[in-house]
Amino acid sequence: MAVKKLMDNIYEVGAEHHERELFDELIPLPDGTSYNAFLVQGSEKTVLLDTVDPSKEERLFKNLDRLGVEKIDYLVSHHAEQDHSGSIPSVLEEYPDAEVVTNSKCKDMLIDHLQVPEDKFKVVESEEELSLGDKTLKFIDMPWVHWPETLVTYLKEKNLLFSCDFFGSHLATSNLFVQDRRKVYLSAKRYYAEIMMPFRSSIQGHLDKIDEMEIDIIAPSHGPIYGDPDFILDAYKDWASDGTKGEVLVPYISMHGSTEKMVKHFVDYLSEKGVDVSPYYLSSTDLGQLAMSLVDASTVVIGTPTVLVGPHPEAVYTTYLANALRPKTRYASIIGSYGWGGRMPDQIKDMLGNFDGEFLEPVISKGHPSKEDLEKVEELADDIIKKHRKDDLVK
Secondary structure, three states, rough: OOOOOEOEEEEEOOOEEEEOOOOOOOEEOOOEEEEEOOOOOOOOOEEOOOOOOOHHHHHHHHHHHHHOOOOEEEEOOOOOOOOHHHHHHHHHHHOOOEEEOOHHHHHHHHHHHOOOOOHHHEEEEOOOOEEOOOEEEEEEEEOOOOOOOOEEEHHHHHHHEEEEEOOOOOOOOOOOEEOOOHHHHHHHHHHHHHHHHHHHHHHHHHHHHHHHHOOOOOEEEEEEEEEOHHHHHHHHHHHHHHOEEEEEEEEOOOOOHHHHHHHHHHHHHHHHOOOEEEEEOOOOOOOHHHHHHHHHHHEEEEEEEOOOOOHHHHHHHHHHHHHHHOOOOOOEEEEEEOOOOHHHHHHHHHHHHOOEEEEOOOEEEEEEOOOHHHHOOOHHHHHHHHHHOOOOOOO
């Protein structure tokens, strides 16, 4: 990534990471990611907003060298996670006069995680302002997008919001601004699903706060910059809303074909009734795609055989993940099978402690599904259609 000029005396100086395949050793990155850091030069002071993941700090320093940066007065840390703040110790070594500007929570985390000396900090309160001479930075706490210490920075004279992870997308691209809207939309939705969705209620409040601000540009810490803020703001308002779409999501796994036969019958039956249904076979599914479907799905039906006395491990992992992501799903159920016994349905339910919707009667077959079992599958499908119709999700 070369230096990219956002506007006069404002530059993107971070790094692309095309080859990165996983984030937090968990989240698939089909399009890599980027670590956006921004240099803002005022008439009196210069500020660097965020750094980069330590694996890419050489690129950050090359970009600063290209701009001839000899002094950094302030280093703003929006978020203590490594991909934003991991290179702070190296930057302080190179620019020893820099003060780390952040809130008190982030200060404590940076001391704990990166051992930044306490005397290097300038702690700011939410809504506090910092003058760079001809430019003014305003700091706003926005906790739980997606850590408790997160803050954002508003450049008042340019109506420019440096939004940290808020509105980000894991997308390594040479484009400074959004060019391919469809691609960015999907990358941003995946990012929201995997990282932001558990904090939906906090996000709703922060979106209300942002609506009161005059914003012409949103510059997140990952992915391209939004020259049309309404593009991403409207998307977030949809994703974070309480409304769902009439999709039935069916993550499933099968060992000897019994669960698979029931699931396929269920999917075919719903499809014939005109219901939007998305099956995901768990041994080969991109969990990012599954998480994206969870953003909008009204109903989730987990399909799993019984392994010994419990759910298949793939179903356990997916159930745990779905529970952690806290989607706004309204209905849930289980389709499965067993050989001689077990508490598989109860164990699945117990794992969904964050789910506050309605559990529908599961359909569990002993061994290969009988005609009666398949009829119960159809009854479950009819019940879902009835629920969706009541909620105005299907015609």
